[in-house]
Amino acid sequence: MKFGVLTGGGDCPGLNAVIRAITRKAVDVSGDTVIGFYDSWDGVLEQRYINLDTLTVRGILPRGGTILGTRRGSPFDKPDGVDRVAQTFKDLKLDGLIVIGGNGSLTVASMLHTKHGLPMIGVPKTIDNDVVGTDATFGFQTAVQIATDAIDRLHTTAESHDRVMVVEVMGRDAGWIALHAGIAGGATAILVPEVPFDIDDVSEIVKRRHNRGRYASVVVVAEGARPKSGTFEMPERKLDRYGREQLGDIAHVIAPEISARTGFESRVVQLGHIQRGGTPTSYDRVLSTRFGLAAVDAVHRKLFGQMVVLKSGEITCTDMSVTANQTKTIDLTLFADVAATFFG
Ligand code: F6P
Numbered sequence: 001m002k003f004g005v006l007t008g009g010g011d012c013p014g015l016n017a018v019i020r021a022i023t024r025k026a027v028d029v030s031g032d033t034v035i036g037f038y039d040s041w042d043g044v045l046e047q048r049y050i051n052l053d054t055l056t057v058r059g060i061l062p063r064g065g066t067i068l069g070t071r072r073g074s075p076f077d078k079p080d081g082v083d084r085v086a087q088t089f090k091d092l093k094l095d096g097l098i099v100i101g102g103n104g105s106l107t108v109a110s111m112l113h114t115k116h117g118l119p120m121i122g123v124p125k126t127i128d129n130d131v132v133g134t135d136a137t138f139g140f141q142t143a144v145q146i147a148t149d150a151i152d153r154l155h156t157t158a159e160s161h162d163r164v165m166v167v168e169v170m171g172r173d174a175g176w177i178a179l180h181a182g183i184a185g186g187a188t189a190i191l192v193p194e195v196p197f198d199i200d201d202v203s204e205i206v207k208r209r210h211n212r213g214r215y216a217s218v219v220v221v222a223e224g225a226r227p228k229s230g231t232f233e234m235p236e237r238k239l240d241r242y243g244r245e246q247l248g249d250i251a252h253v254i255a256p257e258i259s260a261r262t263g264f265e266s267r268v269v270q271l272g273h274i275q276r277g278g279t280p281t282s283y284d285r286v287l288s289t290r291f292g293l294a295a296v297d298a299v300h301r302k303l304f305g306q307m308v309v310l311k312s313g314e315i316t317c318t319d320m321s322v323t324a325n326q327t328k329t330i331d332l333t334l335f336a337d338v339a340a341t342f343f344g
Helices: 015-030 041-046 080-093 102-114 141-161 176-185 201-213 250-262 272-276 281-302 332-342
Strands: 002-007 035-036 050-053 096-101 119-124 164-169 189-191 217-222 266-270 306-311 315-318
Touching: 002 015, 002 041, 015 035, 015 096, 015 281, 035 041, 041 080, 080 201, 096 102, 096 217, 096 281, 102 119, 119 281, 141 217, 141 266, 141 272, 141 281, 141 332, 164 176, 164 250, 176 189, 176 217, 176 332, 201 217, 201 250, 217 250, 250 266, 266 281, 281 306, 281 315
Parallel strands: 002 035, 002 096, 096 119, 119 306, 164 217, 164 266, 189 217
Antiparallel strands: 035 050, 306 315
16 A cells, blocks of 8 residues: 655644654555655645655654654645645545644545545544543653753752742643643642642642641643632733744742742743653653554555544544544543642
8 A cells, every 4th residue: 555644733842753663664564655745734735754664764763853843734724735635646546644643634634535535544642641531641651850950949949949930831621731740740730731720729839738847849731721700810911823822921920829828939941842842751661663564454454534542442433423522521530539638
């Protein structure tokens, strides 16, 4: 068979491991031809690609980022975008396309399949772990480890100065990284988009901790966390070029509010794209590898419209349309029963 592969949306550790697994299985084992489109859908529209083989994927297993490049955006943004995708399929005689992406790219791939009959297979990725239909996405565990390591380091400097460290992590619509890194790092409080926070309650938690004789607090906040309505107003946010709210201000907003209420000095640490860079953990490399191999099987079995997923430890397939405009939000029991036990 001959098929393409692309990486879409924000990059994440493990993308190269998927590309390698796809190439090694398809080209070396099955004798397929695999082409890697550059820069996500742009490469499909403009027919910019590379022929993938053992040599082109050599050494990329531990490398972060994606050798193919990635972009946000979709063929549906352009008037002739879908026709051009279909033309590329025809011109290159493709039997399928593996789309490695998050909610946005998988929704696009699903629509191209259901509405336009194009043979798509999805592979879910994102550090945010917010794709519906899979127990986990690769990249998430790496991001959590990076955030946990940072929190561990911040504890000692916070203790030395008796400060409140407000650590902002990624998580626009779902607080998975904040929740897991917060639990692993022993956070004083964790603020996530799913559970609007009351800044007075957060400040009380900090005071209570210090009254018990503990020095220093680390408040972990997801970038998409929001205050309970009627508590305090967030400054109005601009939209970025993709129409998303420009986040990245929440830690700077809440740190002075906590200081004002508690009297403790606060400092802000924004981990930002450090969470997305660098080498994937071994867990993510294994998950990426399993996903890549399963995606090739899915192409061979012509399971178009499906994506490979992790379910109770097994790799299986599910309809890609489950991702359409959906977000897998955090496990609220984990938040309430586990994380919250240690607040304060
Ligand atoms: O890919 C997901 C994500 O890392 C989100 O957590 C974050 O809000 C966003 O990407 C940042 O996007 P960009 O890289 O375009 O600034």
